Amino acid sequence: MGGQDDFEQDAEDSGDVERRVADVDAAGHGERLDRWLTTQAPEFSRNHLQALIERGCVLADGKPVTKPAHRLRAGQRIEIELQPTDESRAFRAEAMALDFVYEDEHLLVVNKPAGLVVHPAAGNWSGTLMNGLLAHHAAAATLPRAGIVHRLDKDTSGLMIVGKTLEAVTALSRQIAAREVHREYLALAWGRADEAFVVELPLRRDPVSRVKMAVAPANMGKPARTDVFPLGVGEVDVGVQIRPVSAVHCVLHSGRTHQIRVHLMHRGHPLVADTLYGGLAALGLARQALHAARLTFTHPVTGAALALTAPLPADLAAAWAQIGAASLPD
Structure with a gap:
């Protein structure tokens, strides 16, 4: 089977793309194209080389080959455009x-x-x-x-x-x-949340779906606490019924992945348009109704106290207006 040194690099190539050319020897006859290429370009993974084949970056005797399982013949000339990995x-x-x-x-x-x-x-x-x-x-x-x-x-x-x-x-x-950086969020959640409450439940990766987080059994997850304060409740017509939607102000005491989304879902208040956690889309929103509105912290060099806010973006501001709720408190 031909070795890496059998490839010739195109002298006109520049930048990140390299073109190599090699002839298949007797030992390579009948070999899968993707497996053969791993010996010719060992600096790349087989998965990456398969992707290059499927993109049309490999020619056999001048014709594109797009199937990684293509069987080679002795004497074939193979050209590959080696693009960098993502x-x-x-x-x-x-x-x-x-x-x-x-x-x-x-x-x-x-x-x-x-x-x-x-x-x-x-x-x-x-x-x-x-x-x-x-x-x-x-x-x-x-x-x-x-x-x-x-x-x-x-x-x-x-x-x-x-x-x-x-x-x-x-x-x-x-x-x-x-926990000296204080983070506050604004959110729209399904259900009637007209009283303040605290959710203090540990979180862990969902054992069924790896893209989700979940409330963990005691002593099995990372501690997490979210304080939730009501800002107003409105009603939304979802086609078959009228459902309440609450505007809430959330204060984090920890910063776990998906923390607010999971804590509110666990309390029966999934975020509007948070389809990953069961929140029905409404109010014109195409993403979960969650905005990191305020940060308060000490400047790490000067020691100055910093308190910064960001107004609701246009999509959330329009949804918020339909609820008629108050904004971030002072």
Whole structure:
């Protein structure tokens, strides 16, 4: 079977794409194309090479081959366009319009729109907040996660703190761990929530669905507490009945994944349009009705007290107006 050295690199190729050419020898006769390519380009995984085949990046005797299981014949000339993996592209700067509500040389606070993913991951290797931060300031490339010290779900809007120096990132991470960063949210939830209540229940990954979180049995999850305060109740026509919807102000005492969404669902108040947790879509919303509206914390370098707010984005503001509820209290 031909070795990696049998490939010739196209001298005209530049940038991240490399074209290699090799002839199949007698040992490669009858071999699967994807398996043979792993010996010719061992720096790439078989999964990535299969994806390249399916994209039409491989030619056999000048004709595209798009089936990884294609059987080779001795003497065939194989050409492959080796494109970088999506993961290798993840940590690239991408200029994007970001809404900064505060910024100095040590940190910034961004008002993240709904739909923007925070960190690159499978299915979202580019176009994330991290990519935008790498383009915003050069030092982000030297920091863990480009300085991001906490996250919001893709379809949750609102405020996030980002460190711009290692000193600030370290100090902010310690403040968050010590629960000294106070986070407040506005939400619309199904049901009548006209009295304040506290949900203090541990959370863990849902044992059935890995994309969800769930309330955990005692001593089996991570502690989590959410304080919920009513802001008003309205009624929504869902076609077959009129159902109450409550506007609520949520204060986190911990920052677990999906915490507000799971705690309110557990109390019978799933968020409007939070279909993952059983919240019916209504009021024109196409994403869960949750907004990180206020952050209060101590500046990690100057020691100044910072209290920052972000108004409801247009989709939530329109839904909020239909409920006729109060806004974030002072």
